[in-house]
Amino acid sequence: MSSTPTRAYAPYSQPLWKRVLLTRESAIIALTVVVICWALAAVPNFDGPLTLKYLLQDTAPILLIALPMTLVIITGEIDLSVASIVGLSSVLLGVLHQGGMSVPAAGAVALLVGAACGTLNGVLVAYVGLPSLAVTIGTLALFRGVAVGLLGTTAVTDFPEAWTDLATGTVGESSVPLVMVPFAALVVVFTLLLHFSPFGRGVYDIGLNGEAARFSGVHVARTKLVLFVLSGVVSAFAGLYFTLRFGSARGDNATGLELQVIAAVLLGGVSIFGGRGRLHGVLAGVVLIGVIASALRLEGVTVNVTNIVIGVLLIVSVVSGALVAYVSGRLRRPRPGSSAEAPETSSRRAASAGA
Structure with missing residues (x-):
């Protein structure tokens, strides 16, 4: 007597088109398209040639930082120090360039300092076991304080015109900024890392x-450390x-940017409790x-x-x-005496009889 096999996991009990279209990420993408159409039709000058640029x-800064932030939040952690790392890297670029260092060399030092900041966060969270919310609130103040202390209330603005033009330039004759080229490369890297790798x-x-993942062979501490380091480097x-686009290095650059990043990630469908989220939804949220x-x-x-609106x-x-999630959980729950309970009840009776 043949029986039709059933799916073991509830998400795969639905057809593919439902699993692709009836998702929170698809809803955010649809809402984004609707808002763009409304802006093109109702907002004056929104369809102008410079609007896209x-x-x-x-x-761009939010898009960049949202990539590693998505992975961090999926693990159930959070990084509130990203905007302070942006400000610190901005100050380092300005101070080192003012001291005679070239822009590429100063930028490389800033990236290394960003990696060191991420390492500090990762070690305290992953290996010491401190909560990421408390750790990154502390390092937020620490990194911002170091940035303001290095430069004070002054600003460095004497950057080479070639580099500021590069930061504000576009791809050919289009309206797409050049910064979208490294961003597209990072999107490919983080997509492969999150969705197509162990x-x-x-x-x-x-x-x-986390405990089940550890017993399954996942290096939990090492994974969190890597994610915080990636967050620090991308933020730097x-x-x-940010510095080259505005031509100004200041200690208070990007203040409050971390809230916009987290808002975009959560709006894109990533659960603040961890365990779910996809990059295409996050990009649509941004x-x-x-x-x-x-x-x-x-x-x-x-x-x-x-x-207020956001x-x-x-x-x-x-x-x-x-x-x-609550309504779908209630709907999936089988009613007492229904056919959904029949296989489970039969197996329990068989087990009792065998015992």
């Missing part, structure tokens, strides 16, 4: 259950771009926030109102995600 330039599967396992690179901010700015809306959108996305 400035939109991508404004969101390392990425370990990242999800840690977020779902974003600081170099673009959505950038489009809203750009459209409201063209409409003459103040930054405070823009922050905050409300983030709260709605988090609450709706929790609500959908």
Whole structure:
């Protein structure tokens, strides 16, 4: 007597098109498309030739830092020190260049310092066992204090014109900034790392259950350390771009940027509790926030109102995600006496009879 095999995991009990389209990431992408269409139709000058350039330039630091931040949050941790690393790398670039060092050499030193900052966070979280929220709040103040202490209230602005033009330039005659080229390369690297490698599967396992991941052979501490180092290096690179784009190295550069990054990552479907999230949803979340901010700015809306709109959108996305998970869990739960319980009940009776 043949029986039809059933799927062992609930997510794979649905057809492929449902698993692809009926997801939070797809909803964010659809919402982003709707908002872009609204902005093109209703916001004056949003369809201008420079809108895409400035939109991508404004969101480039967030796009860059959101890549490693996604992996960090999937493991159930968080890194609030990223904006301070941006400011510290900016100051190092300015101070070292002012002291006679070339821009590439100063940038290399800033990247190494960013890696050292990430290593400090990773060691304290992964090996000492301290909570990442407390650690990165402390290092946020530490790195920002070092940056302000090195440069004070002054700014370094005498960067070579060739490098500032490179940071503000575009690809050929298009409106796509040159910074999108290294960003695209990083997207490929982080996509392969998270979604197509054993390392990425370990990242999800840690977020779902750290103890189970450890017993399954995942190097939990080493994985977290690597992610925090990547976060520090990418944040330092974003600081170099931030400095050269505006032509100014200051200790308070990128203040508050970490909140925008975390908001974009959570809006893109990554669970703050860890264990779920995909990069394409995060990228859509960053673009959505950038489009809203750009459209409201063209409409003459103040930054405070823009922050309120983005905050409300983030709260709605988090609450709706929790609500959908609760409702879907209730719907999947079999009713007492239903056919869904029959195989389990039969197996229990067979086991009892065998005993």
